[in-house]
C-alpha cells in the first residue's frame with residue numbers, strides 16, 4: 131500500500147480520509163480480527179500446553195503450525211498497514227494483566243462455589259458418604275485459587291525477593307531464607323511461598339506490643355505520657371480512655387484512627403481527644419476501634435509499641451470490652467494498681483486472664499508519690515503477698531509515678547525492667563523464626579529429593595498409598611472450610627434468641643432457689659447468670675472450632691509423618707488465632723426478683739414468674755445487646771476462620787503437592803541437574819554452622 135503524505139485539504143482533512151465513525155469501525159475491526167487470530171494461535175498451541183483437559187484433536191503437524199503462524203504474522207502486518215493508511219495506530223493496551231487474571235480467578239471461584247453439595251442437590255440428592263469429600267474438593271480448589279490471588283495482589287506489589295533483600299539491609303541474616311526463595315522459584319515449588327512470605331512478615335514486623343492495663347483512673351495514660359516525655363494522651367479523673375491507642379515510633383507526631391467499618395483516617399493530634407475519650411466520644415458512638423499515634427521518642431526507636439487501653443473494672447465504660455478483646459494480643463503486659471487504692475478482685479482477674487493467655491506481665495504500683503516511703507514499702511509488700519496467695523506465683527511489684535519529680539524512678543524502671551524483658555521477648559521470637567526457617571529448608575530438600583527420586587524410579591515400583599492420604603487431607607480441608615457457614619448460621623440464630631437466654635437463666639434461678647433459703651434472687655446473681663449463659667454458648671462453639679482444628683492437626687501430623695515431612699503446624703499457633711473472641715458485655719443490671727411469694731407455688735410458677743420479670747426488666751436491652759454481640763462474633767469468626775483455614779491449608783497444600791509429585795501426577799520441574807545442584811546447596815547448609823540463623827548483626 132502506498133504511503134500518503136498527509137496532503138492538507140481545506141477543512142484540515144487529508145486525501146482519502148474516512149470520517150470519524152468509519153475510522154472507528156476500521157480500528158475496531160482490526161482489533162477484532164487480531165483477537166480471533168490470537169484464538170487461532172491458542173488452538174494451535176494446545177499441543178504444547180500443559181492442560182489436562184484438551185479441547186482439540188491435534189491434526190496439524192508442528193511444521194504445518196509454523197506455516198500457519200507465518201500467515202498470521204503477515205495478516206497482522208497487513209492490519210497495521212490498513213490503520214496506517216488512515217494515520218492511525220492500534221490502541222495502546224488499557225487493561226492491566228493482573229486485573230484480567232483476577233477477574234478470571236473470580237469467575238473460577240464462583241464456578242467452584244457451585245460445586246458445593248447445596249448446589250449439587252439441584253442435580254439430585256448427594257449421597258451422604260460423598261458430602262465430606264465433595265466439600266473437600268471445593269475447599270482444596272479454593273485454597274489454591276486464593277493462593278494465586280494472594281500472590282497477585284500482595285507479592286507482585288512487594289515481591290518476596292526484594293522484601294528479603296530489604297530485611298538484610300535492616301541487619302538480619304536471611305541468606306538461608308533467600309536461598310530457599312530462589313530455589314523454590316527456580317523449580318516452581320509454589321506451595322512454599324506462603325510460608326516464606328509469612329516468615330518474612332514475622333521479621334518485617336519486629337515491633338513488640340507492650341500494653342498497659344488497669345482499673346479506670348489507675349494512671350495508665352499519664353504513665354505513658356511521662357515515659358514519652360510528651361502530653362500525647364488525654365488524662366483525667368473520670369473514665370477517660372475509650373479506645374485502645376497504640377504509640378509507636380515515627381519521625382513526627384501524627385495520629386490515625388480506624389473505624390469499625392474498616393475506614394482509616396489521619397487526624398490532627400489535637401483532635402485525638404474527641405475520638406478516643408469517653409467525654410469526646412461518649413459510648414464510642416463514632417465506632418472508633420483503634421487509634422495509632424506516631425511519636426518521635428527515642429524510647430520507641432527500638433521497635434517497642436506501647437499500648438494505652440480503656441480502664442477495666444466496675445467503673446469502666448464501653449471501652450472495657452475492647453480492652454479485654456485486645457488483651458490476649460499483646461506481647462508483654464503492665465498491670466497498674468493505683469497506690470491510692472488497693473489490690474482487688476478485678477486486678478487479680480486481669481492478671482489471671484493474662485496468665486491464661488500466656489502473656490508475661492509486670493505489676494506496677496502507680497502514683498507512688500501519693501504514699502510516704504514507709505507506707506509505700508508496706509503497700510508493695512502487701513500486694514506481693516496477696517498475689518502470692520491468690521495466684522500462687524511470686525510477682526515483683528514495681529513502684530512508679532508519673533510526676534516530673536519521680537522521673538528518675540521511671541527511667542530506672544524503663545531501662546532496667548522493661549527494656550530487658552522486651553529484648554528477651556524479641557530474642558525468643560527470633561529464635562522461633564530461625565527454627566521455622568530450618569524446618570522449611572528440610573521440607574524444600576524433601577520436595578527436591580522427591581522430584582529426583584521419581585525421575586530415577588523405574589515405572590511399576592511400589593509407592594506409598596497416596597490416594598488414601600489425599601482423601602484424608604480432602605476431608606479435613608472440607609470440614610474446616612464448612613465451619614464458617616455453620617458458625618455464621620449459629621451466631622445469627624443466637625443473636626435472635628434472647629428468649630432462650632432468659633429461659634435458661636430462669637432455669638438456673640429455679641435450681642438456685644432450691645438450695646438457698648433467701649427469698650430474693652439478687653440482681654448481681656441474675657446478671658452473672660446472663661453472662662454465663664452467653665459465654666457458655668460461645669464456649670461451645672469455640673470448642674467446636676477447636677475440635678475440628680485439632681482433628682485437622684492430627685491428620686496433618688500423620689500425613690506429614692508418612693511423607694517424611696518435618697514441617698508441621700503447631701497447636702500453639704492455632705491457639706493464638708483462636709484466643710481473642712469478643713466478650714459479652716451486659717451493662718444493665720436487672721432488678722432483684724422477689725421469689726418468696728412464688729416459691730411455694732411450685733417450680734413451674736416460679737420459673738414463669740422469673741421469666742416474665744426478666745422479660746419486662748431487661749428484655750429489650752438484652753435483645754439489642756445480643757444482636758450486637760452476634761454481629762461482633764460473626765465478624766470475629768469470619769476473620770478467625772479465614773486465618774485458621776489459611777494456616778492449615780498452607781500445610782495441607784504443601785503435602786498435597788508432595789503427594790502429587792510422589793504419585794507422578796504433577797508435571798513440570800524437569801531440570802534434574804539443577805535440582806541436584808540446589809539440593810546439594812541446601813544439604814551443605816547444615817555444615818555451615820549457624821549461618822542460616824536469623825540474627826541481628828551487632
Ligand SMILES: Nc1nc2c(ncn2[C@@H]2O[C@H](COP(=O)(O)OP(=O)(O)OP(=O)(O)O)[C@@H](O)[C@H]2O)c(=O)[nH]1
Nearest residue numbers: 347348349350351352365366369370371441497532
Ligand atoms: N499523684 C499522681 N496522680 C496521678 C499520677 N498518674 C495519674 N495521676 C492522676 O490520676 C488521674 C487518672 O489518670 P489517667 O492517666 O487518666 O488514668 P487512666 O488509667 O488512663 O484512666 P482511664 O483512661 O480512665 O482508664 C488523673 O487525674 C491524673 O492526674 C501519678 O503518678 N501521681
Ligand SMILES: [Mg+2]
Nearest residue numbers: 350351370371
Ligand atoms: Mg487513660
